[in-house]
Amino acid sequence: MRYKIIDNIWSELKDYINRHKFLLITDRNIYNIYKGHIEKLINDEDDILILEPGENSKSLEELMNIYKVLIEKNLDRNGIILSLGGGVVGDISGFAASTYKRGIDYIQIPTTLLSQVDSSIGGKTGIDFLGYKNIIGTFYFPSMTLINPLFINTLNKKEITCGLGEIIKYGLIEDYDFFKYIGENIGNIYNKDKNILTYIIEKSVEIKSFIVNKDKLDLGLRQKLNFGHTVGHSIESLFNYERYNHGEAVILGMIYETTIAYEKGLISEEYYNEIRNILIPLVEPVGFNENEVNILLNYMKKDKKNKNDKIGFVLPVDKGKVDIFYDIDELTIKKILMMI
Ligand SMILES: NC(=O)c1ccc[n+]([C@@H]2O[C@H](COP(=O)([O-])OP(=O)(O)OC[C@H]3O[C@@H](n4cnc5c(N)ncnc54)[C@H](O)[C@@H]3O)[C@@H](O)[C@H]2O)c1
Numbered sequence: 001m002r003y004k005i006i007d008n009i010w011s012e013l014k015d016y017i018n019r020h021k022f023l024l025i026t027d028r029n030i031y032n033i034y035k036g037h038i039e040k041l042i043n044d045e046d047d048i049l050i051l052e053p054g055e056n057s058k059s060l061e062e063l064m065n066i067y068k069v070l071i072e073k074n075l076d077r078n079g080i081i082l083s084l085g086g087g088v089v090g091d092i093s094g095f096a097a098s099t100y101k102r103g104i105d106y107i108q109i110p111t112t113l114l115s116q117v118d119s120s121i122g123g124k125t126g127i128d129f130l131g132y133k134n135i136i137g138t139f140y141f142p143s144m145t146l147i148n149p150l151f152i153n154t155l156n157k158k159e160i161t162c163g164l165g166e167i168i169k170y171g172l173i174e175d176y177d178f179f180k181y182i183g184e185n186i187g188n189i190y191n192k193d194k195n196i197l198t199y200i201i202e203k204s205v206e207i208k209s210f211i212v213n214k215d216k217l218d219l220g221l222r223q224k225l226n227f228g229h230t231v232g233h234s235i236e237s238l239f240n241y242e243r244y245n246h247g248e249a250v251i252l253g254m255i256y257e258t259t260i261a262y263e264k265g266l267i268s269e270e271y272y273n274e275i276r277n278i279l280i281p282l283v284e285p286v287g288f289n290e291n292e293v294n295i296l297l298n299y300m301k302k303d304k305k306n307k308n309d310k311i312g313f314v315l316p317v318d319k320g321k322v323d324i325f326y327d328i329d330e331l332t333i334k335k336i337l338m339m340i
Contacts, residue, residue: 002142005147016107022047023047024042024081025051025085026050027089028050051088076101080097083106086159087119090108091125093125094108095137097140099138103140107144112155113160113164113197113201116163118163120147123140123216125138139217149197149201161251167182173225177320178320186281223305224324228254229250231337232249234295238299255276255279256336258315260336263332264325266315271319311326
């Protein structure tokens with residue numbers, strides 16, 4: 001897995017553009033904000049494909065349009081796709097790259113905090129279909145991920161919280177000191193302190209690549225990246241992906257799953273409180289009613305980590321350490337989801 005954290009992204013891209021036939025895929029928000037840079041880099045508008053911002057663009061229709069443009073441009077197997085955007089642009093561009101002419105190179109240029117620390121690292125590509133998220137996809141690593149922390153300057157607070165969810169997760173699953181560092185620097189992160197952002201992005205990418213490198217195809221170890229995601233995904237689904245973005249739902253998931261771990265005696269009261277004190281100010285816990293809890297449970301019963309119809313939970317067991325459990329009883333889950 002190759003990545004670089006750099007400031008001079010545009011001149012680095014110039015290099016790729018000079019050497020290859022290419023298609024740059026981005027979304028309308030990013031294009032509007034960075035139009036000056038993009039137009040300085042690319043003269044021919046046929047080399048740019050602009051998607052509408054948002055999850056709806058991760059669709060089969062949009063994918064077919066990308067194939068159509070690639071064919072019209074007659075991109076050969078030496079051609080490359082430059083994916084300039086957040087996780088939506090990255091996922092669909094990566095999928096197109098992995099399938100067009102049985103695979104061409106693509107470069108990820110992630111522009112959201114979430115995509116810089118998570119979705120551009122790890123080689124998962126995909127689209128949504130029939131209402132199922134990421135149901136069609138491939139493992140296909142970009143030939144390079146170019147990360148410029150300065151893109152974060154134009155992100156809003158909600159999108160920063162989204163990335164922060166995954167960043168805090170890395171600390172909790174792998175590196176307690178990193179978790180402490182993030183906790184002490186939440187204000188600086190929201191204030192977009194460049195040095196601190198660069199450090200936490202670099203550290204996050206290091207942790208994610210370390211785990212992914214040991215389990216490229218998501219068959220075992222990589223499951224620990226799913227801390228907060230069993231409950232988190234069910235919350236995203238309950239609210240139809242509208243009330244919370246992915247990272248916010250993961251933060252809520254980590255709050256509830258940490259509570260399960262405490263209730264089951266896996267972690268000390270001190271560690272439980274430490275985690276909650278950092279997470280709760282970021283996203284207020286919900287306090288679900290019984291009907292909502294039943295819906296959440298139904299979603300959790302479809303989680304990809306489940307085994308023999310038992311819900312799989314990645315839970316903290318020590319500072320900076322997690323493990324997977326299949327024996328959490330429904331009563332405990334229900335109680336905790338209604339309690340907070
Ligand atoms: N492949 C993976 O491993 C993986 C991992 C996590 C999430 N994902 C996927 O990522 C997607 C979510 O990604 P995301 O959170 O980056 O969302 P996104 O791509 O929808 O971007 C969020 C919003 O921010 C805007 N934006 C992007 N960069 C900006 C910038 N620099 N300044 C201002 N606005 C900017 C976008 O236009 C969009 O409106 C989901 O589809 C999810 O399934 C994939």
